[in-house]
Amino acid sequence: xxxxxxxxxxxxxxxxxxxxxxxxxxxxxxxxxxxxxxxxxxxxxxxxxxxxxxxxxxxxxxxxxxxxxxxxxxxxxxxxxxxxxxxxxxxxxxxxxxxxxxxxxxxxxxxxxxxxxxxxxxxxxxxxxxxxxxxxxxxxxxxxxxxxxxxxxxxxxxxxxxxxxxxxxxxxxxxxxxxxxxxxxxxxxxxxxxxxxxxxxxxxxxxxxxxxxxxxxxxxxxxxxxxxxxxxxxxxxxxxxxxxxxxxxxxxxxxxxxxxxxxxxxxxxxxxxxxxxxxxxxxxxxxxxxxxxxxxxxxxxxxxxxxxxxxxxxxxxxxxxxxxxxxxxxxxxxxxxxxxxxxxxxxxxxxxxxxxxxxxxxxxxxxxxxxxxxxxxxxxxxxxxxxxxxxxxxxxxxxxxxxxxxxxxxxxxxxxxxxxxxxxxxxxxxxxxxxxxxxxxxxxxxxxxxxxxxxxxxxxxxxxxxxxxxxxxxxxxxxxxxxxxxxxxxxxxxxxxxxxxxxxxxxxxxxxxxxxxxxxxxxxxxxxxxxxxxxxxxxxxxxxxxxxxxxxxxxxxxxxx
Numbered sequence: 001x002x003x004x005x006x007x008x009x010x011x012x013x014x015x016x017x018x019x020x021x022x023x024x025x026x027x028x029x030x031x032x033x034x035x036x037x038x039x040x041x042x043x044x045x046x047x048x049x050x051x052x053x054x055x056x057x058x059x060x061x062x063x064x065x066x067x068x069x070x071x072x073x074x075x076x077x078x079x080x081x082x083x084x085x086x087x088x089x090x091x092x093x094x095x096x097x098x099x100x101x102x103x104x105x106x107x108x109x110x111x112x113x114x115x116x117x118x119x120x121x122x123x124x125x126x127x128x129x130x131x132x133x134x135x136x137x138x139x140x141x142x143x144x145x146x147x148x149x150x151x152x153x154x155x156x157x158x159x160x161x162x163x164x165x166x167x168x169x170x171x172x173x174x175x176x177x178x179x180x181x182x183x184x185x186x187x188x189x190x191x192x193x194x195x196x197x198x199x200x201x202x203x204x205x206x207x208x209x210x211x212x213x214x215x216x217x218x219x220x221x222x223x224x225x226x227x228x229x230x231x232x233x234x235x236x237x238x239x240x241x242x243x244x245x246x247x248x249x250x251x252x253x254x255x256x257x258x259x260x261x262x263x264x265x266x267x268x269x270x271x272x273x274x275x276x277x278x279x280x281x282x283x284x285x286x287x288x289x290x291x292x293x294x295x296x297x298x299x300x301x302x303x304x305x306x307x308x309x310x311x312x313x314x315x316x317x318x319x320x321x322x323x324x325x326x327x328x329x330x331x332x333x334x335x336x337x338x339x340x341x342x343x344x345x346x347x348x349x350x351x352x353x354x355x356x357x358x359x360x361x362x363x364x365x366x367x368x369x370x371x372x373x374x375x376x377x378x379x380x381x382x383x384x385x386x387x388x389x390x391x392x393x394x395x396x397x398x399x400x401x402x403x404x405x406x407x408x409x410x411x412x413x414x415x416x417x418x419x420x421x422x423x424x425x426x427x428x429x430x431x432x433x434x435x436x437x438x439x440x441x442x443x444x445x446x447x448x449x450x451x452x453x454x455x456x457x458x459x460x461x462x463x464x465x466x467x468x469x470x471x472x473x474x475x476x477x478x479x480x481x482x483x484x485x486x487x488x489x490x491x492x493x494x495x496x497x498x499x500x501x502x503x504x505x506x507x508x509x510x511x512x513x514x515x516x517x518x519x520x521x522x523x524x525x526x527x528x529x530x531x532x533x534x535x536x537x538x539x540x541x542x543x544x545x546x547x548x549x550x551x552x553x554x555x556x557x558x559x560x561x
Contacts, residue, residue, distance in 0.1 A: 047351045047380045048091050050107045051077070051371075053359055054133040055096035065360040068367070071095060079368060088371045090378070096359070100150075103137060103354075104157040112279070112352055113162050116259055117169075119275030119386035121349035123282065123341065124154070127374065128356035129366035130286030135249050137354055138283045139234055154354075155230060155255060155281045162257070162279070163223045173262040177217045178226055180233025183336050184251035185305045191233035191253070192216045202336055210339040217258070230255060240299060248286065250302045252309065252337050255281045271399060276387040280344065284310065284337075287366065309335040314373050316345060321379035347382040 053069055070078040076089040094103055104110075112122040126134035135141055139153040149156075166174050180191040181200070188200040193216045201213045220226040238250040257279040265271040285306040312335040319325040332342040344351050355374040357367045 045350075045382055045384070047353060047377050047382060048108050049353045049355060049374050049378045050092040050094065051088075051090045051355045051357065051374065052094040052098070052103060052133060052137055053077075053096050053357055054136075056358075056360060057131075060358070060360045060362065063362065065362045067359045068361045068364055069357075069359040079364070079371065081364060081368075086368070086371075088375060090355070090374065100137075100140070100152060100154065100157070104154045107154070107354065108352055109154055109158055110161060112350055113158055114165060115350055115384070116257075116277040116279045117162070117165055117174075117261060119261070119277045119388065120384045121278045121280070121344060121387065123280045123344035123349055123351045124158075124354065125282045125284065125341075125351065126354045126356060127284055128286060128370050129358070129363060130248050130288040132286060132356040132358050132370070134286065134354075134356045135247075135283055137356060138281060139230065141247065156227060158279065158281070159226050159230070159257075160223055162259075163226075171264070175260040176220045176226065177258045177260075178220050178229045179212075179215050179217045179256045179258075180229060180253070181212055181215055181256075182233075182237055182251040182253045183309065183340075184238050185301060186309070186336055188212055188336060189251075190214075190216050191236045192218065192229065194236045202339060204339075209343045212340070226257070238302075240302065249283065250285060250306070252285050252306075253283045254340060255283075257281075265399075271395070273388055278349075278387075282341065284313075287369070289366075309337040312338050313341070316342075317373055317377050317380065320345060321376035323379075326380075344382075345380065347380075348385060349382065350384045351377075351380070351382060353377050 056065065056067065068080045070080060070085075071093065072078060072087075075091060075093055076087060077093055079086045079088065091108070092106060094106075109124060112124065116122045124138075126138050128134050133141075135153075137153060139155050140151045152160075162176075182189050182191055188202060189195075190198070190200055190212075200215060202210060203213045204210050218225075218229050220229060233253070233255060237253055240248050240250045259277040259279070261275045261277070262272050263275065265273050287307060287310045288303055312331055315331050315334075316338050319328070319330050330342075330346070332338045332346075338345075343349060353374060355370055357370050359367075
């Protein structure tokens with residue numbers, strides 16, 4: 001066993017459903033352990049930031065540039081500016097002698113690949129000034145980088161590791177698709193189908209967020225097929241030569257590996273779930289000073305476009321890393337680069353930032369700017385989520401709810417007379433445990449439960465019949481009251497007719513009309529002196545008639561009430 005590269009797993013850490021492993025070194029020799037997913041509070045996990053320092057180039061050595069970097073422990077370094085020193089700390093710092101294999105093994109990319117297979121969106125971002133070693137870190141800088149495995153960049157090594165993960169998984173179906181695009185002078189070009197006049201449109205939708213319309217995707221079933229897609233896109237990328245770098249990348253390259261994995265639902269073996277993860281490798285063009293570049297018109301236009309998009313990216317990183325600004329406006333829409341990276345930077349994915357710098361004193365300003373931006377990126381918090389197929393996710397949710405309701409319904413039916421488990425316990429128990437409990441209870445008291453249900457049914461039937469009888473009786477009583485009401489109307493009409501006849505006989509029709517056809521109980525004054533006999537007879541008869549009428553009405557009203 002090599003003591004310099006031995007790591008011992010001491011515990012397992014759960015972060016938002018993601019299993020992270022904590023390692024401790026067996027000996028104090030060898031390289032630093034790979035940075036792991038950090039567990040923070042409920043706000044989320046911080047972006048992982050690693051730093052790679054390249055060696056001095058022959059040009060810098062011939063120019064007698066001094067080395068401004070002093071390495072301290074495994075994650076920090078000092079930048080020397082004359083008499084001043086500035087300290088920066090990161091999750092891992094790779095010295096100039098660290099090769100490609102060390103960077104891949106200890107930067108945390110393996111963990112991102114595993115998370116992408118599980119359905120997370122993972123971004124690997126190479127950031128730094130021109131000539132700092134970004135492209136070399138990502139895909140290798142030599143034309144033989146795709147033929148010699150020892151000089152493979154982290155992307156080629158990630159592809160090989162990805163398919164090794166597939167081989168270790170059983171009962172899981174994987175579909176891998178790859179696309180390769182670049183942003184050159186704020187125009188999106190498909191590197192797998194390059195046309196000078198063909199610029200792709202950047203669209204937005206609620207489901208996809210920002211995406212490139214009509215971007216060519218290739219389904220890859222093997223390591224070699226995926227490597228050939230990467231090689232083809234890298235060959236078509238815009239590069240240029242100037243003082244800072246002979247083979248300088250003049251565009252932002254975005255290589256995306258989409259991974260769809262079908263797994264069985266652990267709660268329902270008949271249901272398949274499709275997880276949709278992504279591995280996004282972004283090799284940014286380097287920031288540069290225009291005065292240090294070639295003064296040709298093309299180079300000047302490219303440099304301005306690169307610096308503009310990197311400036312917007314820096315603003316987004318600064319805003320996201322500032323607790324006072326991260327909930328405000330983030331200028332994602334100010335450049336196409338930040339639009340495409342907005343999903344990962346905003347917190348929905350997992351991000352690994354590889355900052356690349358040069359130790360040359362000639363580029364101390366650009367080096368410090370890179371370190372400052374990288375330090376701010378460490379403060380960005382993310383809450384990665386697994387991406388499922390929306391339709392399958394909705395169906396799965398409905399099936400789970402249905403199963404819970406069925407279990408609860410069955411349990412309540414069985415436990416009507418003997419409640420032993422609460423509803424919360426029913427939902428918390430495993431489906432198999434509940435089923436076994438139901439079987440035991442049903443075997444113990446089948447007759448008693450059946451008898452109880454029968455008695456309840458009989459009570460409901462008796463009560464129902466009683467209500468029906470009461471309704472019939474009420475209908476009959478209502479019919480009798482209607483008949484009595486009609487009879488009273490007829491009698492009232494007869495009494496009114498008789499009253500009118502009496503008024504005409506007495507010659508008091510005018511007086512009766514003035515009193516609303518209701519005669520007074522007093523005798524008319526002209527009958528008190530003359531014609532006394534007739535008047536007395538009239539008064540007696542009229543009084544008797546009205547008494548009978550009032551008595552009749554009173555009697556009927558009492559009977560009606």
